[in-house]
Amino acid sequence: MKNPFEEFRSHTTRSKGKELPLDRILKAKEETLNQILKGYENLLKNEAKDLVWLMQYSTVIKAYSIAEEAIKGINYAAEDIEEFCYVLDKTDQVPYLITGPAGVYISALCNNAQEEEIVLRLQDVGIKINLLGYRLPEGKRLIIEGNVGDFTGISLEGGELIIEGSAKNYTGAGMKKGRIIVKQNVGFNTGHGMTGGEILVGGRIKGLGKVVGGKIYEKGQLVFPSDDYRPFYF
């Protein structure tokens, strides 16, 4: 007897359809993301064993060197960094939510990316990641759409960091050169220990730290150095 569904055989055998370039792009994206996540897990294993990460100058330096080591050999693009930020936000794995090492790791990714300009669209990311833009080198431009956490752009090394939203405390702390532009507000201790470079704040600065050098502007007005704020000598 003739199979009445014979003419539909082609439909049943072609269950997954044609392979499109889209499939390859998505597969490559997933592989890269897995590599990035593996590197991050490695950093957490070393730096946040007890789910506690103490924000100290030495711990940041150590975490950064581990992060740089972890991302060696990964071929990633700026979009992969953004994707990683969303994974951090969405994940329910507890250690992932430690925003300190996350910020250091993202900074390492940005500083070592092939692109000179990186745009991270983080408006929909619920968590405010700390330490973004850490040690951003000269020639790099990092644009972050959304709000960021504490210690943004610390130890900036000549790069340009643009925050489309607001930043919290210790923005630009210890920066040596370069420029930080925050379109909205910043928190306390802004520019604490900075020795050079510029911080331009479009909105309000809650408070300045002990600033050594450089320039800080609030709504276009120079607030440091000024009569009210003179350089601090440690």
Added chain:
Amino acid sequence: MFEECLKKVWPKVRRNHLFPQIPPPQLVESDEEVALEIKSKQMTINVNFLQLLSEKMSPEDALQALLDHGISHYMYCPWDFNTHLMLYSEAKKVLRDKRLAQKAASYFMDVVANTYCVKERETKIPELYRHLPKEGVQRVLALLYQVIWGIDLGVQGEEENIKRLSRIPYLEKRLWKESVKKFAKTIEEFLQKEMESEQKSHKKVQNPLGEHSLENYTLEEIDKGLREFASSVDDITEFRETVEDLKDELAAMGYTVGGMGRGAGNPIDADLLYYMKLAENYTLPVKKLPMEKSGALHPYSHSPWEIGKPVQDIDPWTSFGKIMPGLTQTWVRREGEVFGEMEKIPDCLIIIDSSGSMTNPRERLSYAVLGAACACNAYLKNGKKVAVYNFSDAFRGNKLILDFCKEKEPVYWAICRYFGGGTAIDLNDINYLLKQAEKPDIFIITDMQITNLEKLIDFFNSIENRVTAVHIGENIYAARFREGLKKKNNVSLFLVKDKEDIPKIVLGKVREYFASPF
């Protein structure tokens, strides 16, 4: 010419898509720059546009591509009105503008439907895109198709944006919520430009493959979509915002809060609609009263007659007119069952607490309102009347009394009213309402933090009506209420801590029935 062509192409296209249940497409002559329109599953193809296309590609191929595109919307994305609303709502979250969000959702649906078709079916869609106008957003989409389909459509540029767009998993349905947001954000500047050009020219920029609007759906599909959307949104605000945006279109379609149908209705109250649609996802059973023995015997079945058995029960018809043991059949009688006096479901009085300790239903999802809405639906569906007593501090006038009626809208309006403030119930009002119907059921939903709770307990102890009491959250007042009425069989108490507890409510449940053999 195109008529013949369509007759030839349509069966092929249907077969290619495994025979979707949609009516045959129609050809129309229109001056609009749109090739395809879909209204309530009916696809119409613009002959004038087709004429232009057929100068560049064969009319058969053009028709096939247009139909493939239309059917893919029906078969894959958006598939239903709920998905359409979800995509719009997510796009609105990032773009914060109704028109921009509509455009973004519409283009996203096009990309998904086209890519699905290109991947899963034999289609001429890429060929069609080669010949469609490529300006503004259409150019961006053509650039995207070049990358994700791997074909040359003869356009260049926008590498950065296309890189972002090409990383979106368009065919992953479970990720559409996130995907549409990324898509919308990436094409935002192009959408803005399109809007500006519309404002300058006072002419709407047409999507050549048709707009996606409410007109694509039937009223039944819209109703079902709203029901699903109400249960899928995170909170009432999201539902309200989306429905408020589409209010005019819904009204133009003839969709009103009271239900479907054409003609002027009351303006849509999105909050009411939310509870209405959400409540439709739950079905609360209304307990019917048990059967009673009638006392009368009736012939039930046959058994062979034997000597000694009464002769008056012999059935002469099945006994062939003979009286002989073994051959003669006699009737076996059984007692009949009938419904009792109150076999009908009675009307219902809904008492709802809207004091300060209760959630404001227009700010957040109120389990009290949802529970009351489900109860109201259950009685109205059985053709019964519902009255509402909504109170906070009733003695200060913070109360709303709605007499027994069969209309859904006034009932919902009454249960959604929020007073805030203290909690005291005026039993005179309850007595008044109880007199308006024949022994109605009572459904009371409150957190039990009622100032005159003792009086309420005494009152319920004195009446014989079936009472379904629902308390929101556990507290000492609820415990006191339970204790005070534990001997009453006509009062059943349910606890609602979460939305999921609502379907567990059984209306008019009376403990005595458990003892009954039925």
